Amino acid sequence: MYREFAGKRREWTHHLHLRYGPIVRIAPNEVSFASREAVKEIYTSGGSGFDKARFYTLFENFDLPDAEDLKMMKELSYSSSLRKQYFQHYYPRLAKVLDKIASLRGRRAVGLTPRYVLDTARDAAVSPHTVLHKLRTYEPEGSDYKAAASECMDHLVAGIDTTGDGLCFLMHQLSLPASQHVQERLHAELAANSAASLDDLPYLDAVVKEGLRIFSPIPMSFPRVVPAGGKVVDGVWLPGGTIVSCQPHTLHRLDESVFPLPEEFRPERWLQEEGAAERNQLFFAFSAGGRGCIGKK
Numbered sequence: 001m002y003r004e005f006a007g008k009r010r011e012w013t014h015h016l017h018l019r020y021g022p023i024v025r026i027a028p029n030e031v032s033f034a035s036r037e038a039v040k041e042i043y044t045s046g047g048s049g050f051d052k053a054r055f056y057t058l059f060e061n062f063d064l065p066d067a068e069d070l071k072m073m074k075e076l077s078y079s080s081s082l083r084k085q086y087f088q089h090y091y092p093r094l095a096k097v098l099d100k101i102a103s104l105r106g107r108r109a110v111g112l113t114p115r116y117v118l119d120t121a122r123d124a125a126v127s128p129h130t131v132l133h134k135l136r137t138y139e140p141e142g143s144d145y146k147a148a149a150s151e152c153m154d155h156l157v158a159g160i161d162t163t164g165d166g167l168c169f170l171m172h173q174l175s176l177p178a179s180q181h182v183q184e185r186l187h188a189e190l191a192a193n194s195a196a197s198l199d200d201l202p203y204l205d206a207v208v209k210e211g212l213r214i215f216s217p218i219p220m221s222f223p224r225v226v227p228a229g230g231k232v233v234d235g236v237w238l239p240g241g242t243i244v245s246c247q248p249h250t251l252h253r254l255d256e257s258v259f260p261l262p263e264e265f266r267p268e269r270w271l272q273e274e275g276a277a278e279r280n281q282l283f284f285a286f287s288a289g290g291r292g293c294i295g296k297k
């Protein structure tokens with residue numbers, strides 16, 4: 001819990017894997033895995049019943065108020081709201097008391113962004129290409145606007161920070177002198193195929209994939225719960241209720257026979273036929289299976 005508050009969970013889990021291998025018990029009721037067998041069992045095996053863990057209630061939206069503009073941008077860019085949400089998750093009563101005290105002292109208990117989304121979902125005229133417009137079209141008569149607001153908030157959190165962070169890291173990497181050859185090859189591919197669909201450019205694909213491998217926008221564990229009756233994960237039997245997870249940061253590095261020199265940015269690795277299946281099985285930036293990313297394509 002301390003590591004979560006301190007923003008060190010991913011790093012700490014990774015070091016435990018480096019030290020002890022692909023299966024590590026990280027808490028009395030929690031095991032972290034770093035193998036394709038585990039990914040398959042936990043995330044993709046049809047109907048295996050590994051539900052998302054309670055951790056995901058952190059992303060439930062709206063029991064909140066407030067507003068403004070530059071502040072909202074700062075909040076989106078530099079906020080420590082996940083830490084705050086951890087606190088609410090682990091100490092819900094204490095968090096409520098502290099929020100009350102904060103509001104009595106005239107301080108905002110919660111974010112500007114949720115407030116903006118709520119107000120927009122309730123009142124604003126929106127253009128037809130927006131998600132909100134589509135949701136309104138299909139909303140049953142008299143239904144609560146909060147359902148549409150919550151959906152918009154989910155897309156905002158899930159789709160914007162991730163894409164923005166991923167591109168930001170990749171642009172930084174490409175701007176380094178060491179990446180000059182990558183820039184040149186990328187430029188040549190784009191120039192030679194200016195009419196082609198971006199989906200049909202293998203080097204571009206390799207660059208983006210390598211960016212997502214080395215700088216996964218969500219690098220940490222995606223926790224799931226072992227269903228009642230227990231399950232075997234990567235050869236280990238675990239009782240129902242145990243929290244299990246894999247994290248991209250470790251899956252993308254630990255097995256150096258699949259990802260040699262894992263800390264190096266090498267898009268070319270994705271172009272080699274040999275080992276392609278193994279690399280793709282360990283590529284976990286979008287998670288995997290039915291609860292993986294819907295914005296992947």
Ligand code: HEM
Pocket residue numbers: 154155158159160162163166216217218222223284285286287288290291292293294295296
């Ligand atoms: C580089 C960009 C992105 C990355 C790295 C990313 C990553 C992820 C990951 C890792 C998960 C699953 C977490 C888990 O298994 O627990 C996820 C879920 C999700 N993503 Fe993305 N995502 C990206 C872009 C997007 C975009 C553009 C959208 C919206 C259009 C989106 C919408 C969602 C939604 C709604 C879920 C939840 C799915 C569910 O709970 O079943 N993502 N994303």
